[in-house]
Every structure is written in C-alpha cells, then in structure tokens.
Amino acid sequence: LYHIAFGNCGSEGLIEIQRVKRAERLDQIKVDQPLARMTVSETSQEAVFQVGDKQLKILDLDKQVWVRSLDIQGTIAAFDVDWEDDKVLVADAADVVTLYNLKFVKLVHRNSGFGKAAHVSTSENHVMVVTTDSKVKIWDEKAFFGTASSNLGAAQKIEEKKNSDSVVALRMSEVLDATCFIVTNQKELVTLGRSNMCRVWSVETMTVLKEFSVDITPTEMAMAINRTVLAFDDVERKMVAFSVDSGTTVCNTLPENVLCFTLMKDKSKAVLVVMEKTAPSVYIYDVKANSSTCKFSINLTYKCVKAQVCLTPSERYAVLTVEVTPKEQEAIAQMWTKGGKLPEQRHPCRFSAVDLTAVSTRGTVNPSHVFFRLSKVPQLGVTAAPYRGNTVMVSSRRWVMFWDIPTGNCDQTIDKASRKTKMYRPNWLGQECQGVNMVFASSPDKHYVAVGSEDGYVFVNGAESGMPVGMKAPSSRHPSPVNLACFNPKSSILASACTGGHLKLWDPKTGHCVFSASLGVEVTKMTFTPDGTKLAALISAERGRLLLFDVKEKAN
Numbered sequence: 001l002y003h004i005a006f007g008n009c010g011s012e013g014l015i016e017i018q019r020v021k022r023a024e025r026l027d028q029i030k031v032d033q034p035l036a037r038m039t040v041s042e043t044s045q046e047a048v049f050q051v052g053d054k055q056l057k058i059l060d061l062d063k064q065v066w067v068r069s070l071d072i073q074g075t076i077a078a079f080d081v082d083w084e085d086d087k088v089l090v091a092d093a094a095d096v097v098t099l100y101n102l103k104f105v106k107l108v109h110r111n112s113g114f115g116k117a118a119h120v121s122t123s124e125n126h127v128m129v130v131t132t133d134s135k136v137k138i139w140d141e142k143a144f145f146g147t148a149s150s151n152l153g154a155a156q157k158i159e160e161k162k163n164s165d166s167v168v169a170l171r172m173s174e175v176l177d178a179t180c181f182i183v184t185n186q187k188e189l190v191t192l193g194r195s196n197m198c199r200v201w202s203v204e205t206m207t208v209l210k211e212f213s214v215d216i217t218p219t220e221m222a223m224a225i226n227r228t229v230l231a232f233d234d235v236e237r238k239m240v241a242f243s244v245d246s247g248t249t250v251c252n253t254l255p256e257n258v259l260c261f262t263l264m265k266d267k268s269k270a271v272l273v274v275m276e277k278t279a280p281s282v283y284i285y286d287v288k289a290n291s292s293t294c295k296f297s298i299n300l301t302y303k304c305v306k307a308q309v310c311l312t313p314s315e316r317y318a319v320l321t322v323e324v325t326p327k328e329q330e331a332i333a334q335m336w337t338k339g340g341k342l343p344e345q346r347h348p349c350r351f352s353a354v355d356l357t358a359v360s361t362r363g364t365v366n367p368s369h370v371f372f373r374l375s376k377v378p379q380l381g382v383t384a385a386p387y388r389g390n391t392v393m394v395s396s397r398r399w400v401m402f403w404d405i406p407t408g409n410c411d412q413t414i415d416k417a418s419r420k421t422k423m424y425r426p427n428w429l430g431q432e433c434q435g436v437n438m439v440f441a442s443s444p445d446k447h448y449v450a451v452g453s454e455d456g457y458v459f460v461n462g463a464e465s466g467m468p469v470g471m472k473a474p475s476s477r478h479p480s481p482v483n484l485a486c487f488n489p490k491s492s493i494l495a496s497a498c499t500g501g502h503l504k505l506w507d508p509k510t511g512h513c514v515f516s517a518s519l520g521v522e523v524t525k526m527t528f529t530p531d532g533t534k535l536a537a538l539i540s541a542e543r544g545r546l547l548l549f550d551v552k553e554k555a556n
Contacts, residue, residue, distance in 0.1 A: 004061070014031070016028050031051055050076055080121045099141075121520075124515065126515060179538075181546055184530075185530045187203045187531070218231040229242055229244050234306070271311065297364045300352065305324065322351070325348075326348070347436060371410070382436050399437075423451055428472060437453050446463055447508075480502070487508070491508060
C-alpha cells in the first residue's frame, strides 16, 4: 500500500512515494518536465503520470522505475486508465479521442465531435467526455469507436444517437454555489451555498425560478410538509426552517446546538437531537404548528463528538450513531477480556437507541445500547440503517448485524434456506476480503438492501433472505471505498459512488453494473428525483458543484 504525491518545482516535476504498511518514505523521483495528472492502480504496483504536455509514463512503484512511455502527437487534454480492462483513454486538444492498451499499443481513435475535453473516463465499456464548458456526454464504447477513422486527419464526427446501446443514458446539467440540495415533487431543485443564497430551479429547464437569502450554509436539507425546508449545518450545529415559496423563516423556536435530525414518514414532524449542558436531548419539531418542544433528556454515559440519527420503520425508536472520543474508545478496549485484546476497531462509533413513546417523570430516558455478543462491552462500528419493525442494521467491520431493540439482541443472522450468514461479504469473496461495510440503501419497494463496502463492492441483497441476487459476488466494483448508494423510486436502478469519484448504476434484479463513469472528484450527496428521471449528485461541497443527470432506462 502506497501514498503517492506529485508536484512541480520550476520546470521539473517531483514524485514522492511512501510505503504505508512499513511507514517507509522512499526517495523522491525527479522528472525533467512538469507533471499534470496521475492515476494509480488498486491492484498492481503501477501508476500512470502525464509528463509535460505530450507524454504518458507508467511508473513501477515498488522498483521506482519507468516501465513504459507514450508520446502523443498532439497536446494531452485529459486521460483515464481502466486498470481492470487494460485500457488507456486519451483526449487531445484537437478533440481526438484515442484508446490504447496498457502496453501503449493504439487500438482505435476518432474525433468526439463534442468539444474540447476537460476530463475523460473509460469504464465498464463506456466512454465519457466532459468538455471545458461543463457539457457531458456518455457513449457505449462500441458505438463510440464503431465508425472510427484510421486516419487522424480524416476523423469524422458522429451524430448523437437518441437510442444508445447502454441500459441507461445520461445527460448532465451543472449548478454552481451549492453545498446542499433537495429535489421536490413539483420538479424543482432547491440549492443553498456559501453565498447563503437559496435558489429554486426548474428541473426541466434548469432555469432559476426564484432566489432569496437564508442565513445558513447547510450540510443537510430536507423537505417537510407545507413546502417547509429544514436546513442544517453540522459544523455550526445550527438549524433553520423556511418556506420555499416565500423564502421566510417559519419557526423561531428551534433549539441551538443541534447535533442531528431526521424527518418522520409523513414529514409533519422532525426528531432533533440537541446537545445541552450535560447531556443530549430529543426535541420534536411540529411543522404544522411551527413549534419545537423538548421531549426528554438522554442519559448518555459517554461523550459525543458527532452523531447521526435514524428512525426504526415502526418509528418507535430513534437510533443514534455516535462518534465517541479517543479516550472513550480506549476505555472500551480496556473492558475487553476475551483473548486479552479488543479486535481492531478503526471506526469509533457507538450505537444507542431511545424509545420515543417513553414517558419519564424526571424528564430523562435511559437509552439501549449495542454490545458485543454475551458481554457488556460496547460494539463499535460505522453506520446504522432501518431494517424492519423495531430492527435496524448495524455495520461493524465486515459484519451486518441485526439489532432487535426491544429484546436487545444484536448479532449476525442466518438465512434458513441457504444456511449462510445474511449480508456477509466473505461468503462470496472469501475470508481474505478486507474493509468494513460503509453504506446501506433499502429499495422503496422493500425488496432489496444494497451494502457498499470499503473495498469497493456493492452487493444487492434480497431484503428477506439477505443473500446477493444471483447468489454470487458482483462482477465489478468501485476502485475506492463506496460512500453513497441510493435507489430510484421504482427500485429499478441503484446508483452508487465512491470516494475516488466513480459513479455506477446497477440493475437490482441481476446485481450487474450497467453503467460506470469517473467524475474525477468525490460525490458527497446523491439522490434521484421523485419521478426517477434524473439523478442529482453534489461532487464538491467546497466548490459548490451540483450535477443533474437525465437518466433514461431502456424499454426492456
């Protein structure tokens, strides 16, 4: 495992490699020209660098030697490497896109006819070109190169086809100055950014319908009833409720120091977790009445750094995923007596739940907690998500555990038909597979549960059986940890994204990846519009870029 960094010093480039597992910094590599871009293989010890304007070079990271180089006739505008399929895609300043293998043997080329490329991607037999004016077009690889000319000078433009060979087709629009967004049932896109300007867009025309100022830079937003928007800033621990129609604040009694929140199913109420002087409290915000009241204080015996909250499907329990302090994590390790050492826990989150129907004469409720099986040692993990009734799914290392809150039982579960552990990745990848489960996504029709993991896999499981569709592992995966997943409203498409900026679409019925593209930067939020025809993705909260894709399914 390596950390790789590159930079430029005057007219020279510098590459620095650090072998992570051995904590060993290797010698810097000097390059006689500036370095522009790089991409690194997840499986082999190689990286591809753009050296200067017209050259690609492959570096052996272990031996620190250049193994191959490719000189381009024109100026390189963008390139991408599909390490799994042994492909290198290069776009030059003359709008010519060329496909090579990793031995740098030219396979085919053509003029994209789409404009000057700022970014290209090749993955899952698709080609994507992003132009300098932020237009995006995605082709099936065979359709793109099928009529390619063998003569660069005679490369011809190919007219856009309305019916591609892909299962889905995407067309992109871009919105700037957006740190957070929501989509409404009225085909509107509501964005808020660092300028504190809220803009309401028409999803169909991508024109601004109205704009007004709201005093918050949110990290999360939700649409409640009466077209009331809840905007939350988890840095400032601040929440604002405003009308998307009038732009005015509708509630002046929201508490300060909000840790997290979630809406109830009918969207008429929100559950807020608020950090008060000595302990967190649960507040209920009634959207109809435009008022918030403290329901009870939580007798939480550990300190909270950050928190997320979700409700069980029954809406009886509020489940907290709480990041604890390093001191608390060390205290938990000291409690472990089995084998003398707590199993490695790199994700310091505890899981607690409170009964929203509880009545306390003293105003304080004792929460339930997730413990290691047959012990009182708190179980640490990554995330929790609703499953069924009063049960939630809890992710800890490679396990998905099912926590039945009323009984306190929390453990892996066996599927009776297959006699296999539910949603257990090593069943299908072998015990050598690494990484925790990072993401849960349940389909609206309740037939599927998608689990995205640190090693890039997205398993689409039957919600009842907990077995992957097709009873096998996915045939492809993301090149970096999966950080987002969501279904479209019809449950016919699953979208997933990874920290490396790759977007994939999956067919839940088969578990097959039907579309893949690299966006070049991490996607931080993602959701389908209520009608399922568009996918909104926030690709950089720092720069405020929101992409809106048209998604079209094939008729069959």
